[in-house]
Amino acid sequence: MIRRHHVRLQSISLCVAFVSALGCGEVTLTDDGRMPLACIDADLGESLGPEVFVGNTFGEQDDIQTFCGGDSAPDMAFLWTAPSSGLFSINTCGSAFDTVLELRTPECPGMMLACNDDIESLACGAFESEVRFEARENQQFIVVVDGLFFSEAGDFRINVRKL
Ligand SMILES: [Ca+2]
Ligand SMILES: [Ca+2]
Secondary structure, eight states, X not given: OHHHHHHHHHHHHHHHHTHHHHOGGGOOOOTTSOOOOTTOSEEOTTOOEEEEEEEEOTTOOOOOOBXXXXXXXXXEEEEEEOSSSEXXXXXXXXXXXXXXXXXXXXXXXXXEEEEESSOSSSSSOSSOOEEEEEEOTXXXXXXXXXXXXXXXXXXEEEEEEEO
């Protein structure tokens, strides 16, 4: 924990050092004064409900290989904040390709907390994904949507609900 804090302070100092030279000063801090995460594509805020994000991974970069797949498939990453404490489900039901879904700690790249290829419930098709996890109010996570194989990309949906 101490080491991680130290690394974060170093990266901020580095950024400050380059403010005048590289325009790093244009970075806008988040509402609570933290540096925005460079590895996310969008901030979902405290969104709950079906289709909190509808997107398409086709043409995105292959930035991430998740613990359960996604090597060489394009992916997108999102920041999500728990609106309250409890058990939550995030799934990709309604997506058009064989997704994998990974939950990570809110750093870049972050540590894997949960990863799923194919959802176990009958809530939707066989190839969509779901992660279930405990969260405390205001706890943040990175949610990665990836494709299982290199050719898997396309329209996807992120649905979030409290269980
Ligand atoms: Ca990937
Ligand atoms: Ca899958």
